Amino acid sequence: MDIEKVIQxxxxxxxxxxxxxxxxxxIFWHDxxxxxxxxxxEIQLDNAKLIALNGRNTFMIKxxxxxxxxxxxxxxYNPLSFxxxxxxxxxxxxxxxxxxxxxxxxxxMNEMGLVSSIAMRKQVKHYRKFFNAQIRRAKIIAQEKIPxxxxxxxxxxxxxxxxxxxxxxxxxxxxxxxAGLDNDNNPVYQKFITFEAQDxxxxxxxxxxxxxAKDGNIKQLAVHLLxxxxxxxxxxxxxxxxxxxxxxxxxxxxxxxxxxxxxxxDNQQLYEIARYVEEEVNxxxxxxxxxxxxLVNTECFPCIHEIILTKLMTEINNQIINVDNITKIxxxxxxxxxxxxxxxFYEGILQVANMQKFFKEHSAGFHTAQAREIWKNYTEDYxxxxxxxxxFQLCFQKSLETSNILLDDLFKHVADKxxxxxxxxxLGELGNNWSNVCADELKxxxxxxxxxxxxxxxxxxxxxxxxxxxxxxxxxxxxxVAATLAEELQRENxxxxxxxNMQSIFPSITKFGMAALLPHTNLSVExxxxxxxxxxxxxxxxxxxxxxxxxTTNPASIALQYKNIxxxxxxxxxxxxxxxKVVYIxxxxxxxxxxxxxxxxxxxxxxxxxxxxxxxxxxxxxxxxTNILITADHGFLYTYxxxxxxxxxxxxxxNSMDVEYGRRYAIMQKGASPDYLMPVKFLxxxxxxxxxxxxxxxxxxxxGGVLNFVHGGISLQEMVIPVIDYHHLRNDSMEYxxxxxxxxxxxxxxxxxxxxxxxxxxxxxxxxxxxxxVGTNREATTYQIYFTDSNGKQISDIQKIIADKTTxxxxxxxxxxxxxxxxxxxxxxxxxxxVIADEQGIQLPQHEEFQIDIAFAFEEFDF
Numbered sequence: 001m002d003i004e005k006v007i008q009x010x011x012x013x014x015x016x017x018x019x020x021x022x023x024x025x026x027i028f029w030h031d032x033x034x035x036x037x038x039x040x041x042e043i044q045l046d047n048a049k050l051i052a053l054n055g056r057n058t059f060m061i062k063x064x065x066x067x068x069x070x071x072x073x074x075x076x077y078n079p080l081s082f083x084x085x086x087x088x089x090x091x092x093x094x095x096x097x098x099x100x101x102x103x104x105x106x107x108x109m110n111e112m113g114l115v116s117s118i119a120m121r122k123q124v125k126h127y128r129k130f131f132n133a134q135i136r137r138a139k140i141i142a143q144e145k146i147p148x149x150x151x152x153x154x155x156x157x158x159x160x161x162x163x164x165x166x167x168x169x170x171x172x173x174x175x176x177x178x179a180g181l182d183n184d185n186n187p188v189y190q191k192f193i194t195f196e197a198q199d200x201x202x203x204x205x206x207x208x209x210x211x212x213a214k215d216g217n218i219k220q221l222a223v224h225l226l227x228x229x230x231x232x233x234x235x236x237x238x239x240x241x242x243x244x245x246x247x248x249x250x251x252x253x254x255x256x257x258x259x260x261x262x263x264x265x266d267n268q269q270l271y272e273i274a275r276y277v278e279e280e281v282n283x284x285x286x287x288x289x290x291x292x293x294x295l296v297n298t299e300c301f302p303c304i305h306e307i308i309l310t311k312l313m314t315e316i317n318n319q320i321i322n323v324d325n326i327t328k329i330x331x332x333x334x335x336x337x338x339x340x341x342x343x344x345f346y347e348g349i350l351q352v353a354n355m356q357k358f359f360k361e362h363s364a365g366f367h368t369a370q371a372r373e374i375w376k377n378y379t380e381d382y383x384x385x386x387x388x389x390x391x392f393q394l395c396f397q398k399s400l401e402t403s404n405i406l407l408d409d410l411f412k413h414v415a416d417k418x419x420x421x422x423x424x425x426x427l428g429e430l431g432n433n434w435s436n437v438c439a440d441e442l443k444x445x446x447x448x449x450x451x452x453x454x455x456x457x458x459x460x461x462x463x464x465x466x467x468x469x470x471x472x473x474x475x476x477x478x479x480x481v482a483a484t485l486a487e488e489l490q491r492e493n494x495x496x497x498x499x500x501n502m503q504s505i506f507p508s509i510t511k512f513g514m515a516a517l518l519p520h521t522n523l524s525v526e527x528x529x530x531x532x533x534x535x536x537x538x539x540x541x542x543x544x545x546x547x548x549x550x551x552t553t554n555p556a557s558i559a560l561q562y563k564n565i566x567x568x569x570x571x572x573x574x575x576x577x578x579x580x581k582v583v584y585i586x587x588x589x590x591x592x593x594x595x596x597x598x599x600x601x602x603x604x605x606x607x608x609x610x611x612x613x614x615x616x617x618x619x620x621x622x623x624x625x626t627n628i629l630i631t632a633d634h635g636f637l638y639t640y641x642x643x644x645x646x647x648x649x650x651x652x653x654x655n656s657m658d659v660e661y662g663r664r665y666a667i668m669q670k671g672a673s674p675d676y677l678m679p680v681k682f683l684x685x686x687x688x689x690x691x692x693x694x695x696x697x698x699x700x701x702x703x704g705g706v707l708n709f710v711h712g713g714i715s716l717q718e719m720v721i722p723v724i725d726y727h728h729l730r731n732d733s734m735e736y737x738x739x740x741x742x743x744x745x746x747x748x749x750x751x752x753x754x755x756x757x758x759x760x761x762x763x764x765x766x767x768x769x770x771x772x773x774v775g776t777n778r779e780a781t782t783y784q785i786y787f788t789d790s791n792g793k794q795i796s797d798i799q800k801i802i803a804d805k806t807t808x809x810x811x812x813x814x815x816x817x818x819x820x821x822x823x824x825x826x827x828x829x830x831x832x833x834x835v836i837a838d839e840q841g842i843q844l845p846q847h848e849e850f851q852i853d854i855a856f857a858f859e860e861f862d863f
Contacts, residue, residue: 003036003039003042003043005102006036006043006102007042007043007044007045009100009102010027010029010043010045010048010075010100011045011046011047013025013027013098013100014027014045014046014047014048014073014075015046015047023070023071024070024071024072024073024074025048025073025097025098026065026073026074026076026093026096026097026098027048027073027074027075027076027097027098027099027100028076028078028090028094028097028098028099028100029075029076029077029078029100029101029102030078030099030100030101030106030116031077031078031079031101031102031103032079032080032081032118032121033103033105034079035102035103036077036102037052037077037079040052040077043075045075047073048072048073048074048075049072049073049074049075050074050075050077051064051074051075051076051077052076052077052079053076053077053078053079053080053090054079055080058089058090059089061076061090062089062090062093065090065093066093075100076090076097081118082118083118099116101116105121105124105125105128106121108124108131108137109121109124111137111141112137112140112141112146113141113146114146114147114148114153115148119149119150120149120150120153122150123150123153123154124153126196127153127157127195127196127197129194129195129196130157130160130161130195130196130197136160139159139160139163140156140157140160142165143156143159143160143165143166143167144165144166144167145166145167147167149862151861151862152167154197154200154203154204155167155168155169155172155200155204155861157195157197157200158172158192158197158200158201158204159171159172161188161191161192161195161197162175162176162188163175169204169205169208169861170208170256170257170260172201172204173205173208173209173221173225173257174257174261175188176188176189176201176218177218177222177269177270177273178269180218181218181219181222181273181276182218182219183216183217183218186218189201189218198216201216202216204861205221207861207862208250208253208257208861209221209224209225209228209247209250209253209254209257210224210228210247210249210250210254211224211225211247219276219280220245222273222276222277223245223277223280223281224245224246224247225254225257225258226254226258226273226274226277226300226301227239227242227245227246227277227281228245228246228247228248228250228251228254228255229251229254229255229257229258229259229300230298230300230301231246231248231251232251232252232254232255232763232820233255233297233298233299233300233818234290234294234295234297234298235294236248238286238287238290238294239286242281242286245281252762252820252821252822252823253823255797255820256797256820256822256823258270258300259797259798259820260797262299262300262337263337263797263798267337271302271338274300274301274302275302275303277301278301278302278303283301283303284303284306284307287301287303287304287307288307288310290307292308292311292312292325292329295307295308296308296329296332296333297332297818299336299337299338302338302341305333305336305338305339305341305342306342306404306406306407308329308333309342309345309346309349309407309410310406310407310410312326312329312349313345313349313407313410313411313413313414314410316349316352316414316417317410317413317414317417319417321352321353321356323353323356323357323360326349326350326352326353327350327353330346330347330349330350330353331802333346334346334802335799335800335801335802341402342404342407343395344395344396344398344399344402345395345399345404345407345411347391347395348392348395348396348399348411348414349414351388351389351391351392351395351418352392352414352417352418354384354388355385355388355389355392355418355421355422356421358384358385358388359421359425359426362382365429365433366382366429366430366433366434367433368433368437369437370437371434371437371438371441371448372448372449372450372451374430374433374434374437374438374716375448375451375503375716375720378430378479378716378720379479379501379720382430382716383479383480383483383716383720384480385422385426386478386479386480386717387480387483387484389418389422389426390480390481390602390605392415392418393602393640394602394603394606396411396415396640397599397602397603399411415640416641419639419640419641422639423639423641423697427637427639427696427697427715428696428697430716431695431696431697431715432695432696434714434715434716435678435695435696435714438714439678442506442678442679442680442681442714443678443679443680443681444681445681446506446680446681446682446683446684446685446691447503447506447681448503451501451502451503452500452501452502452503453502453503453505454502454503454504454505454513454516454517454721455505455516455520455523456502457502457516457517457631457723458517458518458519458520458553459519461629461723462519462582462629463519463553463554465581465582465627467626467627468580468581468582468583468625468627469581469582469583469627469628469629470583470585470619470623470625470627470628470629471517471582471583471584471585471628471629471630471631472562472585472587472612472615472616472628472629472630472631473514473517473584473585473586473587473631473632473633474587474588474589474590474608474612474630474631474632475510475586475587475588475589475590475591475592475632475633475634476510476590476591476594476632476633476634476635476636476711477590477605477608477612477630477631477632477635477722478632478635478636478717478718478720478722479501479635479716479717479720479721479722480717481590481605481608481609481722482499482630482632482722482724483499483722484609485609485612485613485630485724486498486499486722486724487775488609488613489613489616489724489726490775490776490777491745491774491775491776491777491778491779492613492745492779493616493620493728493745494728494729494731494736494743494744494745495726495727495728495729495743496725496726496727496729496735496743497724497725497726497727498724498725499722499723499724499725500722500723500724500725501720501721501722501723502631502721502723503719503720503721504516504633504634504635504718504719504720504721505523506665506680506681506682506691506693506714507662507664507665507667507680507691507693507712507713508634508635508664508665508711508712508713508714508718508719509633509634509662509665509711509712510591510633510634511533511534511541511542512534512633512634513632513633513634513721514541514543514546514586514633515534515535515536515541516633517631517633518536518541518546518549518550519536519549519550519552519553519554520536520537520549521537522536522537522686523535523536523683524538524683524686524687525667525683525687525689527659531660532659532660532667536549537552539552543586546559546584546586547559550582550584554581554582556579556580556581556582557580557581557582557583557584558576558577558580558582558583558584559584559586560576560577560583560584560585560586561585561586562585562586562587562588562611562615563588565585565618566611566614566615570622573618573622574622574623577623583623583625585615587608587611587612587615589604589607589608589611590604590605590608590636592604593607594636594709598638598640598707598708598709599640601636601638601708601709602638612630616628616630616726620728625728626727626728626729626730627726627727628724628726628727628728629723629724629725629726630722630723630724630726631721631722631723631724632721632722633721634711634712634718634721635711635717635718635719635720635721636709636710636711636717636718637664637697637709637710637711637713637715637717637718638708638709638710638717639697639708640708641708642707642708647697647698647699648698648699648700648701649675649676649677649694649698649699649700649701650701657669657671657672658672659689661700661702662700662702662710662712663699663700663702663707663710663712664693664694664699664700664710664711664712664713664715664718665680665691665692665693665700665712665713666691666692666693666700667682667689667690667691667692668689668690668691668692669688669689669690670688670689670690671690672690672692674692676694676695676698677692677693677694677695677700678692678693678694678695678714679691679692680692680693680714693712693713693714694713696715697715729743742776742777743777744777745777745778745779746772746777746778746779747778747779747780747781747803747838747840747842747843748770748771748772748773748774748778748779748780748781748803748804748805749770749771749772749781749803749843750768750769750770750771750783750801750803750815750836751768751769751771751836751846752766752767752768752769752834752836752848753766753767753768753769753814754766754767757848757849757850757851758850758851758852758853759821759832759850759851759852759853759854760852760853760854761854762820762821762823762854763818763819763820763821764818764819765816765817765818765819766816766817766819766834767814767815767816768785768801768814768815768816768817768836769810769813769814769815770803770805770813770814770815773805773806773807773808773813774803774804774805774806775806780802780803780804781803781804781838781839781840781842782800782801782802782803782838782839782840783800783801783803783836783837783838783839784798784799784800784837784838784839785798785799785800785801785817785834785835785836785837786798786799786819786834786835787819787821787832787833787834787835787850788832788833788835789830789832789833790830790831790832790833794822795821795822795824795832796819796820796821796822797819797820797822799817799818799819801815801817803815821852821854826852826853826854827852828851828852828853830851830852831849831850831851832849832850832851832852833847833848833849833850834846834847834848834850835847836848
């Protein structure tokens with residue numbers, strides 16, 4: 001500032017009205033750098049006298065201002081500074097006087113609203129290069145809190161360099177990490193050096209994390225910080241030879257830093273840093289020596305997922321399948337970060353545990369004397385094994401899309417074990433017993449007595465319906481897929497859903513199954529152009545003729561294709577069904593996928609479930625439908641591993657008497673007697689042909705086509721046809737009004753079990769209870785649980801509970817969570833709150849009041 005501007009500012013200050021009760025004005029002009037000492041002679045004031053302190057005249061000036069002259073205004077030029085207020089003889093006069101500064105540092109400090117103290121001026125001078133640009137000073141002004149101490153100013157400058165508005169040490173360190181681990185190539189750290197903030201950065205790091213090195217190294221800081229954080233959940237004794245990277249006295253801060261970042265959506269850089277640390281100190285080798293119990297609660301490092309999975313899959317491959325242990329470990333790990341990267345492996349081995357549990361429950365086999373009893377057991381229980389197998393194969397197929405060099409081969413060996421359990425034991429044992437007990441009835445009647453038949457579907461369910469009926473026929477949707485669909489429909493919709501079943505016509509292939517679902521009195525076959533065609537009362541039942549067959553019985557009927565109507569505009573498809581009493585909708589996602597690839601079948605099942613739920617929504621919301629039946633033409637057998645020659649029947653024994661055959665059935669001329677095939681009465685014996693099928697899951701040898709996905713035979717997976725009876729309940733219906741609580745879908749809730757509401761340790765555990773079981777109208781919900789102070793500020797890490805238990809056993813619906821409080825000062829007279837919040841925000845968060853009584857004092861950052 002030039003001297004003329006100084007004089008103008010001073011004269012303006014002295015000309016200003018005096019404060020109340022003041023009779024004159026004294027202004028101390030502080031100039032510790034003595035920038036204006038040689039220009040005092042140029043200063044001429046209009047209404048004040050100028051006196052200058054020199055270190056030797058303090059008493060004289062104090063006497064002048066306090067005794068000799070109590071009338072005149074004075075400007076006191078002060079180039080002196082004092083370390084302590086007690087050393088300043090004029091401190092009493094300064095307290096009732098005014099202050100003036102004319103140097104650049106003072107202008108900057110005034111602009112930014114900084115406290116004018118010797119210590120603060122010293123730091124502003126230190127950062128002169130940084131503050132020399134208005135745009136950088138603006139970043140200090142824009143921060144949430146204006147610094148009032150040198151330490152806060154250090155952090156404010158570092159925060160401004162990092163382009164963040166909150167000068168929090170953790171955020172500054174995170175920004176440095178995100179810019180790279182190499183000091184020389186880290187742009188943020190290089191700016192620290194440019195503006196001389198690197199020493200402050202390392203001092204802050206040392207105070208918070210305990211890391212210290214003469215020449216600070218970001219890579220070593222990463223190792224130190226993550227390993228120290230991990231000691232919160234893993235015993236330090238398991239980190240032998242890594243003690244130089246640990247600072248247990250700073251464990252709380254390091255854990256809090258890592259935990260917050262882990263829970264941040266933007267944690268990809270932390271993942272890469274964690275991978276670097278794993279490799280740098282060879283954590284994979286060290287952690288491999290630990291037990292599953294030692295590792296299960298730690299999530300700082302992705303390799304822990306790999307180690308846990310390696311150990312579990314190795315046990316499975318060694319025929320050690322601890323169902324409870326696998327279940328508990330997967331339940332714990334799925335609440336950890338980076339679970340999604342390993343989800344297919346975890347969910348896959350969970351299905352292995354489910355299959356093993358099923359095996360133990362049915363280790364005696366499936367030796368039931370009556371066919372209908374096995375049928376009942378399958379539709380109520382046995383089908384679950386098919387579902388577990390499908391879920392495993394889905395996980396296995398997805399795992400092949402994202403390779404993991406440590407886990408891939410192990411998971412493939414697990415898949416081999418699953419094949420043995422499913423194909424050889426389940427399909428073999430169940431298929432063998434089923435083939436034995438149903439053989440006579442199939443030979444004599446072509447069906448199992450006292451079981452609803454697919455051929456009666458239209459007559460019993462459609463013909464005499466009181467209201468409009470929608471029928472969705474999903475090609476090859478077997479019973480276990482329909483069970484999943486029914487469960488989801490019940491849970492997600494305001495409806496009554498009932499899963500029933502019926503026996504498919506033989507052979508269980510599309511043209512026969514589709515014909516059986518159409519209205520008819522009699523089904524017959526004819527050979528035309530060397531192809532066996534199915535007729536309903538003499539009419540062709542080919543896809544192009546099904547609409548005609550429906551209209552023959554009821555003119556107010558229509559047959560539609562899902563793939564056609566789904567692409568139509570709302571008005572177009574609504575016009576199609578206007579006035580119709582019977583609407584058949586044909587859906588072909590599963591069977592179509594089987595013609596493309598064996599491995600696409602189970603993925604197609606998932607897609608089919610989604611599509612079928614969608615068409616139900618369309619029927620309800622657009623067509624006003626309330627009564628919907630979802631069924632199939634046939635089921636299927638599927639095994640991932642190709643069959644050996646021992647699983648196949650050679651067709652050479654057919655002696656050229658075959659009319660039509662597939663992998664799982666043969667239609668032959670009267671009098672045929674093929675080796676190794678079971679006879680099945682064909683169309684009630686009213687044709688000149690006879691039917692045959694392989695036993696169990698055996699296939700007939702033939703060239704081309706698929707081997708893994710087959711149908712046409714008499715296995716339960718092929719023959720059990722699902723019928724989902726879906727009734728949408730409108731809000732004004734009596735059924736809904738009477739049972740509103742039963743049909744309204746709600747998330748399951750959890751509550752705190754622990755009675756103690758006082759916390760006396762930084763690390764502690766609490767128990768929670770899932771009040772409802774998942775099913776019918778209760779859906780699984782994920783909760784985030786953490787502690788806050790009375791102002792709602794989070795004071796602990798976040799724990800997650802995935803409340804998806806389906807068991808009725810109360811003990812199995814409990815969860816135990818371990819919490820870590822942040823390194824803060826706590827007041828034992830204040831209230832703190834446990835917050836239980838669902839991730840979707842559907843419910844209001846629960847708040848449980850707690851007291852915290854911990855003799856812990858966290859020093860504010862000061863360096």
